[in-house]
Amino acid sequence: MHEVGIMESALTVVQRHAAERKARRVDRIVLRIGTLAGVEPEALRFAFDVVTRGTVAEGAVLAIENAPARVYCPACEREFTGEADSFIFTCPDCHALCGEVRSGRELELSRIEMS
Amino acid sequence: MCVECGCGKNVPFGVRVLSYLAPGLLKPRATAEAVATVNPEPLSPLTVEVHASLLAKNDLAAARNRGLFAARRILALNLVSSPGAGKTTLLSRTVDEFGREHRCAVVVGDLETDNDARRIHRPHVPVAQITTGTACHLDADMVARGVGALDLADVRVLFIENVGNLVCPASFDLGEAVRVVLLSATEGEDKPLKYPPIFKSAHLVLLTKTDVAAVLGFDLQAAADNIRRVAPQAQLIQLSARSGDGLAAWYDFLRTHLPP
Numbered sequence: 001m002h003e004v005g006i007m008e009s010a011l012t013v014v015q016r017h018a019a020e021r022k023a024r025r026v027d028r029i030v031l032r033i034g035t036l037a038g039v040e041p042e043a044l045r046f047a048f049d050v051v052t053r054g055t056v057a058e059g060a061v062l063a064i065e066n067a068p069a070r071v072y073c074p075a076c077e078r079e080f081t082g083e084a085d086s087f088i089f090t091c092p093d094c095h096a097l098c099g100e101v102r103s104g105r106e107l108e109l110s111r112i113e114m115s
Numbered sequence: 116m117c118v119e120c121g122c123g124k125n126v127p128f129g130v131r132v133l134s135y136l137a138p139g140l141l142k143p144r145a146t147a148e149a150v151a152t153v154n155p156e157p158l159s160p161l162t163v164e165v166h167a168s169l170l171a172k173n174d175l176a177a178a179r180n181r182g183l184f185a186a187r188r189i190l191a192l193n194l195v196s197s198p199g200a201g202k203t204t205l206l207s208r209t210v211d212e213f214g215r216e217h218r219c220a221v222v223v224g225d226l227e228t229d230n231d232a233r234r235i236h237r238p239h240v241p242v243a244q245i246t247t248g249t250a251c252h253l254d255a256d257m258v259a260r261g262v263g264a265l266d267l268a269d270v271r272v273l274f275i276e277n278v279g280n281l282v283c284p285a286s287f288d289l290g291e292a293v294r295v296v297l298l299s300a301t302e303g304e305d306k307p308l309k310y311p312p313i314f315k316s317a318h319l320v321l322l323t324k325t326d327v328a329a330v331l332g333f334d335l336q337a338a339a340d341n342i343r344r345v346a347p348q349a350q351l352i353q354l355s356a357r358s359g360d361g362l363a364a365w366y367d368f369l370r371t372h373l374p375p
Binding site: 039 | 161164165166169172250252286312313315316344345346347348349
């Protein structure tokens, strides 16, 4: 439950961009969150409402894009996308359990739309 | 449970050093504002493609820690588990035995008290206790401050005992070379299935308290199977810090991972 801290660091970046561009308000914020990032989108939404209150980003839409896990199979020398809602990754070709996660831990602020 | 409750107050954390060398509290250090921003071509003046990592500040501090450990040829391990899985008991015995062979130092994180640091502290082992206040995990800057308070002369192994929590520490790189996740026989065999991100990030999983598994009806084989399914990348060692079973394998692991 460190989602408030994460949203606070997002808000800091948003406020800086809004000030630089003299934006009146922030309409939309897009986050990209990996399946394995270890944060809960629902908790992020709750935190977002709390931390943006009284700021330029109050009332903005929070869009959360999911970044699925990309996993490497050393036997087949290929990357595959881990199934959603599962954390047990088996290669679609050789069905071996694979542990080399190439991406899926993203926790980033992708885009800010202001007016 | 964290600073993160939305109260808006920043509860400061403290570092207490239990070491014959550097007692007392640390002075706070300024942290660099370090959120990377890439801004190629905005779609419109008021739409910005930012692509900023929300953990950039922590990741930068972690990279600094990693550099320090590499330069000093220190093997740094981040020990993560639920509260009560046996991290402190394992470390106490490890510094008594393995610590006679290679100099060890310990940074311990807890919400409150320096009980764990007192348990681990030995004349030959510098220990720093970090009290996080309400924060549910250690971050890289806290570790830097804890480590900064220790005399690292001749230290080859640094154990970072994280706050007991299987969720939040998964996201925070501390600059460690090895992440160790402990699962004890007093928990459920299916914990790896319930908390996959932390197990996915492990280099080593220790199945602890094996001496009481039979009494508790804990199925070691089922637990090991679950660990292998969720964390096939991780090495697995079963041990009991009380009986001593499996400790030789743990010490061997440490020896083989010492930087040359």
